[in-house]
Amino acid sequence: MDYRTVLTTCTHCGxxxxxxxxxxxxxxxxxxxxxxxxxxxxxxxxxGWNVHExxxxxxxxxxxxxxxxxxxxEVSWDxxxxxxxxxxxxxxDAHGADSLAFLxxxxxxxxxxxxxxxxxxxxxxxxxxxxCARL
Amino acid sequence: xxxxxxxxxxxxxxxxxxxxxxxxxxxxGHIAPHLFVNADDLDNLVVGDKLAAGDSRYPLNRQLxxxxxxxxxxxxxxxxxxxxxxxxxxxxxxxxxxPNKIEMVGIACPRELALACECLKPYPESFVDGEKCEGVSPxxxxxxxxxxxxxxxxxxxHEFSKCIKCYGCRDICPMCFCNECSLxxxxxxxxxxxxxxxxxxxxxxxxHMAGRxxxxxxxxxxxxxxxxxxxxxxxxxxIIDKQYxxxxxxxxxxxxxxxxxxxxxx
Amino acid sequence: MAGLAASFGSGAMTNxxxxxxxxxxxxxxxxxxxxxxxxxxxxxxxxxQKGARLIVADPRRIQLAxxxxxxxxxxxxxDVALLNGMMHVILKEGWHNQGFIDERTEGFxxxxxxxxxxxxxxxxxxxxxxxxxxxxxxxxxxxxxAGSIVYCMGITQHxxxxxxxxxxxxxxxxxxxxxxxxxxxxxLRGQNNVQGACDMGGLPNVYPAYLAVTDxxxxxxxxxxxxxxxxxKVGLTVSExxxxxxxxxxxxxxxxxxxxxxxxPDTAHVExxxxxxxxxxxxxxxxxxxxxxxxxxxPGASFAEKDGTFSNTERRVMRVRKAIDxxxxxxxxxxxxxEISNRFGYPMEYExxxxxxxxxxxxxPSYGGITYQRLEGEGLQWPCPTTDHPGTRFLxxxxxxxxxxxxxxxxxxxxxxxxDEEFPFWFTTGRVFAHxxxxxxxxxxxxxxxxxxxxxxxxxxxxxxxxxLRHGDAVSVSSRRGQMTAKTMVTDRVDKGVVFMPFHFIESxxxxxxxxxxxxxxxxxxxxxxxxxxxKVA
Numbered sequence: 001m002d003y004r005t006v007l008t009t010c011t012h013c014g015x016x017x018x019x020x021x022x023x024x025x026x027x028x029x030x031x032x033x034x035x036x037x038x039x040x041x042x043x044x045x046x047x048g049w050n051v052h053e054x055x056x057x058x059x060x061x062x063x064x065x066x067x068x069x070x071x072x073x074e075v076s077w078d079x080x081x082x083x084x085x086x087x088x089x090x091x092x093d094a095h096g097a098d099s100l101a102f103l104x105x106x107x108x109x110x111x112x113x114x115x116x117x118x119x120x121x122x123x124x125x126x127x128x129x130x131x132c133a134r135l
Numbered sequence: 136x137x138x139x140x141x142x143x144x145x146x147x148x149x150x151x152x153x154x155x156x157x158x159x160x161x162x163x164g165h166i167a168p169h170l171f172v173n174a175d176d177l178d179n180l181v182v183g184d185k186l187a188a189g190d191s192r193y194p195l196n197r198q199l200x201x202x203x204x205x206x207x208x209x210x211x212x213x214x215x216x217x218x219x220x221x222x223x224x225x226x227x228x229x230x231x232x233x234p235n236k237i238e239m240v241g242i243a244c245p246r247e248l249a250l251a252c253e254c255l256k257p258y259p260e261s262f263v264d265g266e267k268c269e270g271v272s273p274x275x276x277x278x279x280x281x282x283x284x285x286x287x288x289x290x291x292x293h294e295f296s297k298c299i300k301c302y303g304c305r306d307i308c309p310m311c312f313c314n315e316c317s318l319x320x321x322x323x324x325x326x327x328x329x330x331x332x333x334x335x336x337x338x339x340x341x342x343h344m345a346g347r348x349x350x351x352x353x354x355x356x357x358x359x360x361x362x363x364x365x366x367x368x369x370x371x372x373x374i375i376d377k378q379y380x381x382x383x384x385x386x387x388x389x390x391x392x393x394x395x396x397x398x399x400x401x
Numbered sequence: 402m403a404g405l406a407a408s409f410g411s412g413a414m415t416n417x418x419x420x421x422x423x424x425x426x427x428x429x430x431x432x433x434x435x436x437x438x439x440x441x442x443x444x445x446x447x448x449x450q451k452g453a454r455l456i457v458a459d460p461r462r463i464q465l466a467x468x469x470x471x472x473x474x475x476x477x478x479x480d481v482a483l484l485n486g487m488m489h490v491i492l493k494e495g496w497h498n499q500g501f502i503d504e505r506t507e508g509f510x511x512x513x514x515x516x517x518x519x520x521x522x523x524x525x526x527x528x529x530x531x532x533x534x535x536x537x538x539x540x541x542x543x544x545x546x547a548g549s550i551v552y553c554m555g556i557t558q559h560x561x562x563x564x565x566x567x568x569x570x571x572x573x574x575x576x577x578x579x580x581x582x583x584x585x586x587x588x589l590r591g592q593n594n595v596q597g598a599c600d601m602g603g604l605p606n607v608y609p610a611y612l613a614v615t616d617x618x619x620x621x622x623x624x625x626x627x628x629x630x631x632x633x634k635v636g637l638t639v640s641e642x643x644x645x646x647x648x649x650x651x652x653x654x655x656x657x658x659x660x661x662x663x664x665x666p667d668t669a670h671v672e673x674x675x676x677x678x679x680x681x682x683x684x685x686x687x688x689x690x691x692x693x694x695x696x697x698x699x700p701g702a703s704f705a706e707k708d709g710t711f712s713n714t715e716r717r718v719m720r721v722r723k724a725i726d727x728x729x730x731x732x733x734x735x736x737x738x739x740e741i742s743n744r745f746g747y748p749m750e751y752e753x754x755x756x757x758x759x760x761x762x763x764x765x766p767s768y769g770g771i772t773y774q775r776l777e778g779e780g781l782q783w784p785c786p787t788t789d790h791p792g793t794r795f796l797x798x799x800x801x802x803x804x805x806x807x808x809x810x811x812x813x814x815x816x817x818x819x820x821d822e823e824f825p826f827w828f829t830t831g832r833v834f835a836h837x838x839x840x841x842x843x844x845x846x847x848x849x850x851x852x853x854x855x856x857x858x859x860x861x862x863x864x865x866x867x868x869x870l871r872h873g874d875a876v877s878v879s880s881r882r883g884q885m886t887a888k889t890m891v892t893d894r895v896d897k898g899v900v901f902m903p904f905h906f907i908e909s910x911x912x913x914x915x916x917x918x919x920x921x922x923x924x925x926x927x928x929x930x931x932x933x934x935x936x937k938v939a
Contacts, residue, residue: 001154001206003170006724007163009711011704012837014590015418015440016713020167021705021724022198024205028705028725032198033303033357035191036165038779039418039713042191043359045439046301046835046849052705053846055725059687061700062729072688072698077730081737084655084697085744087680091653097632101642101651104603105658105734106592108701109709109721111757112734113594113601114609115749116657119738121602122629123747127614127636128651131603132592132659163720164778296467297446299435299834300852319851327853329435329464329834359443361450 001025007034011107012047015039021052028052088124097125104131137182139264140214143240147212148174153238156212157195157202159183168193170202182214182264188248189216194353196222196309203232212238218252218351220259221384222309225349228387231312243267252352253369256385275366276373291367295337297360298330304340304354304364310347310383317343337367344368345375346391349384403923404557404566405588406611408574409796410803413596415585416549416795417715417782422447423583426545428456428538430480430569431555431929435464436834438589438714441551454541458483458530459555460829461859461901462894471537474896475528477827477930478559478816484568485813486524487539488575489516496543501577505801508808512571515810527813548578553589555831558928560817562920567809574806580797590714592838597712600767600783605636609765626764629747638924639665640917646674653680657734658701662690663839663907666915666926667882684737687841690907700731707733709754710776712783716793718771719780816930817918824880824932826864826900830911833903840905856906858887860935864898865891868935875938878902880931883913886938900933 005020018037022030031052035042064080065072075083091100102120104113113131120129140158147153148171160169161179171177183191199213215223220239227234241258243265249257255270279287305311305318317323317339324336348368355365376382379392406412421427421444435442442465449455449468457469458480466472475483491497492513502509521532528535542548550573556565566588573579573586590596602609612619615633624631637645639661645651647670654675665671675681675694683695692698704711706727712718727733735757739749751757755773762768767783770790775781781792796802820827835852836843843849858876860868870876874889878900887902887909895901904911916931 001172001209003155003202004724005168005170006705006722007165007167007720008704008722008724009593009713009719011593011711012843013438014593014595014714015438016593016711016715016717016719017440018165018719022201023724024201026725029201032168032193033307034165034167035193035356036185039715039717040359040440040443042356043440043443044301044303044357045299045359046852047439047837047843047846049301049303049306050846050848051842053848054842055703055705056728057687057845059845060703060728060731061686061688061692061698062731064700064730065688065695065698067696072693072695077732077740080697080699081740081744084682084699085741087696088653088655088682088741088745091680095652098634098636099650099652101637101645101654103639103642103654103656103659103661104598104601106595106598106603107658107704108594108598108734109704109707109754110594110597110601110712110718110761111709111754112657112738113598113603114761115735115738115742115751115757117602117609118627119742119745119747119749121608121623121631122627123742123745125630125632127605127632127634128642129603129636130605130639130642131595131598132639132661132664293468296464299439299442299464301439302848326851327833327835359439360446361443 005032010048010051012051017044017048019044019048028055092124098128100124100126101128104129106131137242137264140182140240140242141177141180143263144171144180144212145174145177147238148172152210153212154206154209156240157199158214159191159193166191168195168198182242188245192216192353194307194309195219196226197307199237200226200231200312203236210236210238212240215239215241215259216244217254217256217258218349221256221349222351224387225310225347225384226312228390234387254350273366273369275363276369279366279370292333294362295333296330297362298336299359300329300331300336301359303357303359307353307357309351309353310349341367341371345371346381346383346393348372404563405570405586408567408570408807408809409801411796412588413716413796414587414589414714415579415797416583416587418444420583420795421445421549421551421587422451424448424453424545424547424549426454426456426541426548427551428542428548429465429551430458432551432553432589433459433461433463433831434551434589437553437591437832439834441589445551454545456538456541460896460899470541471534473530473534473538475530477829477899478561479528479813480556480565481561481568481811482519482524482527482813483530483535484572485516485519485811486521486528486535487542488572489519489524490521490536490539491543491575492516496540497575498577502575506574506806506808508810511810512808515812542572542578543576545578547581547584548576549584550586551589552587554591555929557925559930560918560920560927561814562925563922564811564814568811570806571808574808579806580795580799582795585795594711596714596716597710600712600765601761605638609761610767623764640919640924640926643671643674646677649677652678654678655682656691657684658686660689660691660839660841662694663904663910663912666912666928667917668910668913669883670917684734685841686731687845689839689841699737700729701737702727702731702733706731707735707754709735710758716782717780718768718776718783720773720776817927818881818916818931820898820932824934826933826935827898828878828880828914828931828933829899829901829929830904830915831901833905836903836905838905844905856887856903856909856911857890859890859892859895859901861895861897861899862891862893865889869937877936877938878914878933880914880933882916885909885913900935
């Protein structure tokens with residue numbers, strides 16, 4: 001039996017409410033608002049209360065997909081990563097760094113946003129990086 | 136913080152009497168609901184007062200139901216105040232928990248908290264920490280009772296008009312264990328609108344709480360619109376008390392007069 | 402954001418969420434706060450309880466409007482006229498704060514000249530709001546001790562988005578309602594980490610901490626930090642990327658956790674652009690409509706499956722903690738990026754997100770004092786330059802970030818598309834309380850899905866009658882860009898002549914209809930206004 005409550009931050013809007021994810025034997029089973037959060041003080045909205053429900057949805061992507069003969073087909077991580085890196089390189093070599101563009105995400109972490117724009121700027125060599133701030 | 140609570144939990148865990156203890160833990164700079172499983176790992180156990188008494192109470196009974204549903208053969212310990220104990224008593228009478236598989240470690244609430252809660256019984260039957268203080272009669276209910284009908288209506292209309300339909304009052308409630316909820320029934324209350332229909336949504340829930348609410352107040356604390364739900368449910372509890380001489384969770388042998396699930400009341 | 406940065410020197414929310422409850426006048430414009438930012442609404446309810454005045458300007462009768470001291474339903478896209486009208490009244494009545502204007506701002510004389518013409522009567526004519534209401538709004542806001550403005554996409558998603566924001570900044574500065582506790586201008590950020598994505602340099606013109614890519618000093622700094630040659634050329638915005646792909650200058654697009662097929666205006670145009678890409682990489686947690694078009698789809702981990710930080714709308718950096726292992730073979734996004742970078746030939750050697758945060762604080766001055774250790778408890782609000790700095794509750798205390806606050810003299814300009822005989826209804830979009838953005842996450846939460854399962858079109862009862870539409874009827878909605886069908890919701894939440902549709906639902910996608918016309922400065926599309934026609938589906 002492994003029962004834990006893990007303090008984290010909501011992903012369903014910009015308020016940034018804090019709650020505990022209730023985890024039983026590796027499955028997230030509930031959300032409990034954090035009483036001592038300076039933002040939500042033990043309260044949540046309907047999106048917060050139910051945020052745990054999508055995490056283990058059957059529709060989650062669980063394996064990389066590569067388009068083969070027009071169809072998205074499950075492949076190994078190695079194949080997907082090699083393909084991506086190789087094609088990015090080929091396109092950069094053929095058309096220059098500014099022929100590639102990158103949409104980073106208002107949903108992933110700061111660390112991931114930092115890394116992604118660093119990849120665009122330092123590895124690819126373009127400032128073509130944006131996200132949906134305006135949407 | 137509370138050596139008595141800590142010692143009792145240590146004893147229960149090290150004797151193997153309980154599989155785990157649901158209590159509160161100081162971690163990540165907050166007070167968290169936590170399952171302690173190791174008798175040697177109780178350093179951060181607290182009773183839930185961060186800045187003020189009882190300011191970080193959590194729906195431990197609700198979490199306990201999750202645990203016992205997954206592990207029906209295990210015995211668990213749990214931190215209880217007066218309200219939590221009433222909750223477990225009532226949950227046992229509704230066959231949601233087996234009282235023989237629960238070890239309650241009680242704390243009596245300080246006067247400050249009893250006053251804030253207007254709690255009729257701010258202590259559990261047996262407790263290992265705190266001092267028993269007298270019950271407090273609910274002034275908040277009396278205040279609203281003195282209003283004229285029109286003023287009373289306006290008061291609640293204004294409060295309900297702030298509702299953002301988070302369902303937090305239900306989702307935090309240790310007594311809400313139904314598999315289907317009438318609040319989500321589109322025939323009864325139109326889905327997809329905020330505020331939800333006034334006063335249907337809140338009165339449906341208030342009626343549902345009759346004979347069920349144990350007056351823990353977690354609903355009011357969880358309400359993003361600061362609707363004084365607790366006052367509403369206190370009033371409902373008063374009516375049930377007057378009509379049937381019943382208060383939820385005080386006497387385990389007595390069934391709720393509105394106990395449809397367990398057959399007709401005697 | 403560009404607007405506020407131009408006026409004040411920083412585009413972020415000036416105050417903290419909690420401070421709002423001690424404002425004595427809150428002016429809410431273009432934000433349906435109880436639906437989109439419910440826990441901000443909590444503080445607005447409390448302020449009201451404590452006696453604050455509430456002003457709501459919104460074409461729809463949103464929930465907060467029902468408890469407002471004054472609610473005005475101005476015509477779509479007429480915000481500048483409304484606000485200029487308020488400022489005209491404030492100056493005329495002498496309710497402005499001359500001391501603040503003299504000491505802390507510049508450009509006032511030019512603004513004054515423009516405001517001269519915006520009499521309440523003229524503003525009333527443009528906005529459809531009565532002159533009396535404009536005067537009342539001006540009085541309530543100007544006479545407050547601690548006035549706060551709260552706005553959201555209803556202000557920014559216009560061709561005049563930057564103008565609208567600068568005008569709000571003008572209003573706060575002529576009254577001196579800025580730079581104090583519970584007093585300021587507060588843009589609510591829609592996405593959970595849109596603040597962080599901006600802070601981290603997820604923008605085409607700036608490095609982390611908003612350092613311009615065109616400044617050679619910044620370029621040098623990051624070249625040495627990252628050990629690479631960097632470009633000094635400002636990159637493309639989302640909208641420009643879409644046209645770049647359509648026109649062939651752009652060959653590849655790598656999308657991390659975004660869904661432009663649902664979120665961006667003019668879906669047909671987006672689809673054409675994405676299909677034109679030689680390489681489309683999509684990294685996401687669900688097979689979104691965008692991912693379905695990709696050449697390669699990389700399964701990322703959800704927020705519950707990784708460590709990291711988010712920065713909320715009030716600039717508070719908070720921890721995200723791993724609760725479970727990634728589902729299936731999904732992997733945390735930072736690991737995927739690292740793997741691709743390594744295979745591409747630019748080595749990255751981070752073992753944990755905490756290591757990445759160490760690098761972030763070393764190159765991002767506003768995050769300089771942020772460590773995982775210090776984020777325990779309540780997190781930290783940037784600017785937090787050093788490890789002994791407590792973080793910053795509200796901005797522009799004694800001095801604006803840019804030095805002096807800058808007034809912009811702005812004239813009202815009508816929206817890019819206006820109603821006419823063929824397309825006689827104003828169309829606007831927004832969120833509903835149970836869903837978030839493109840619905841990728843919320844529509845996969847069964848409780849939220851059953852609360853609101855499908856899109857709908859709000860139509861005023863008067864208009865519905867004219868069109869023979871009843872509640873629940875299918876209605877065909879078309880604009881110059883596309884056509885779609887939705888269910889009718891007859892409600893007086895919208896005024897006559899205005900219709901509203903939530904944009905979360907791909908089956909009845911509002912963005913099939915919306916306009917790609919952009920704000921010339923910040924390139925935000927005019928999602929909040931276009932012209933449509935309605936027909937009952939037989």
